[in-house]
Amino acid sequence: MTRAYAPFPACRPRRLRQARWARDLVRETELTVRDLIWPIFVVEGEDRAEPVASMPGVARLSVDRAVKAVEEAAKLGIPAIEIFPNTEERLKTTSCEEAWNPDNLVCRATRAIKKAVPEIGVMLDVALDPYNADGHDGLVRNGRILNDETLECLVRQTLAQAEAGADILGPSDMMDGRVAAMRGALEGAGFHDVTIMSYAAKYASCFFSPFRDAVGSGGALKGDKQTYQMDPGNTDEALRETAMDLAEGADMVMVKPGMPYLDIVSRVKREFGAPVFAYQVSGEYAMIKAAALNGWLDGERAMMESLRAFKRAGCDGVLTYFAPEAARLLRG
Ligand code: PBG
DSSP states (O other), X not given: OOOOOOOTTTOOGGGGGSSHHHHHHHOSOOOOGGGEXXXXXXXXXXXXXXXXXXXXXXXXXXXXXXXXXXXHHHHTTOOEEEEEEOOOGGGXXXXXXXXXXXXXXHHHHHHHHHHHOTTSEEEEEEOSGGGBTTOSSSOEETTEEOSHHHHHHHHHHHHXXXXXXOSEEEEOXXXXXXXXXXXXXXXXXXXXXXXXXXXXXXXXXXXXHHHHHHHTOTTTOOSOSTTTSBOTTOSHHHHHHHHHHHHHTOSEEEEESSGGGHHHHHHHHHHHOSOEEEEEOHHHHHHHHHHHHTTSSOHHHHHHHHHHHHHHHTOSEEEETTHHHHHHHHTO
């Protein structure tokens, strides 16, 4: 790009900032309701909403309440949601078979939501942690996270979730080869149109801890996820991971967490030109909420500024717990 500018005072950048109309005309990126994916948490029971202590404003909802919440989201124009289950402790095992039970909580929630709100896209994670007595995203044997054995479980989970009506599957486990295994299984079973949004660059981050409270996977977790999630110091590795996932059949890719990794979003978008999303994770949400509740930040402005940053960095959309709140503001 040629950048030839007259020197001051012929060039005064402030001229274009003097009025709202001018700022509106020259704004380079725009955030809309259509950019938002709303992650929600579901729990067993009826007419229940259990607040998540570390995520003010977020609650685990029973399926009937989740259906109502998603109806509201659809009215606001939110195009898609993601559903995470808070699995009962008694159903967690080291072999994780609840993950592919066709009547598990997340499959029941998916069927109920698709029936009531067929126009909204439903995304589900593919990973074992909500079902694992060991708290990890993969099977654990002798303290090691098994890769290829985990893939067999992820394939079963993929097929159960596709059967339940999921539109988007999000492998969040970071096992090697998962996208190819999932894509092969989906094609083989005739689910040609189920899309995969891979968590392509997912970092071993401290910002996930409120989420682990919400789904109840934190307590069981021994050790950390550094043998499968990425080292926060790496960029080139994120590009290799993304290249692999796209080559294996991912339709969209995701960077996670969001704000601390906007440089990764920007590079992934530039290198691949594929649909790129970021996950503004639980800890990012908690930070903004906590500061706002303390009166240290204007919560609404911090929310909108953080979401706009994702669009500026090159995201096609953002997974955010702020989705309904932001949607209400965006719709005026
Ligand atoms: C599970 C999963 C996690 C998140 C999404 N899917 C947690 C983890 O990997 O430990 C985090 C989401 C958030 O923090 O909001 N594989």
